[in-house]
Amino acid sequence: MREEAYPGSARLDELNGLAEEIARFLQRTRDDLSRVRLAMQALLDAVEQEGRRPSRGDLDGISESLQACLRDPNPPMDRLGVATAVDYLADSPYWMEWWGTDSRGNLEFVGHSLNPQRDNFYDYSARSWFSIPQDFGAAAVIGPYVDFGGINSYTYTVTISVPVVTARGFAGVAGADILADKFERFLSSGRHQEPVVLANADLRVIASNTSAHLPGDLLRAEDLASWTRLDLASDLFTPGKSWQLATPSP
Incomplete structure (x- = not known):
């Protein structure tokens, strides 16, 4: 130092x-991201070896890995998820699986609008936490930035993300959100x-x-x-x- x-x-x-x-706290986050990245790579590699493009259903198992990390005692992150490269999946140009915990510590799915035709479309491909791993093949640490949680409600957040790469190349990102108050x-x-x-x-x-x-x-x-x-x-x-x-x- x-x-x-x-x-x-x-x-x-x-x-x-x-x-x-x-x-040490940050390293725990990176370790969990590595677990998720490896799990996602394994699911995608199995499909690619069959000679076909993956679809959303092929990634159903990733939620288990995400939830397992969040169930660990005192997980370092508040939310954890993955996002695929644009047009990587055969049946969906944009796809995310993101989970967090509510105020009682219960797991909850974090929804995003991924329809480009909607006004509230969340184009994650333009966000630095996604574009840096995609463009440079390296981890990104973004923030603090304001993450709006609803009307008159916001939190400062840090996002750490890592690239997910298969034999076909860049497949997406695994990312973790940490609220600054931690x-x-x-x-x-x-x-x-x-x-x-x-x-x-x-x-x-x-x-x-x-x-x-x-x-x-x-x-x-x-x-x-x-x-x-x-x-x-x-x-x-x-x-x-x-x-x-x-x-x-x-």
Whole structure:
């Protein structure tokens, strides 16, 4: 992890410990995505080996993998799903299977309008969480962004996604949605008395333990010049796109 503006060993140790906790949390998400990706690849490979194009019915088994991850104790993600490449399936140009949990912890299907003729059509192929894995063959970490959950209701969300590739090539994406307030729990545990901010590579605030920096706020590099900053879990991100933890130097 890159360190800037040494703040004293005690505070630096605290920040490193926090960074490791969040890194483990993110790794759990990546591990679950790998499980889903492998399950989807296996279903599609079996069909392709028969010499035909897959259809929606061939992916019926993927819901079991998604639900199994969400049933794990304290799953890192709030929603988990897959989406196929446009026109990959023989009977549907767009297809998604996305699951989450309700306020009581019960599994629920997350519906999306996938009819291009409808006003509320959800063109996931244009979203960065889908287009980056498709265009670059690499994982994407998108957000925080506002995910509207209904009238007068919204949440800041981070989406992590990975490409699904078969012998035919790019087949789709497996993705996980994490509500930003899950990261606030790490920062607001009471162990960190000084302000701590978790920001993405563009210095957009994901979470903090201070009302001075709210999720969605954009920080300026010059404002953080005197802060201690740590790159977070750089091995999980595209080079140069790591998240950062930052705290004022004493």
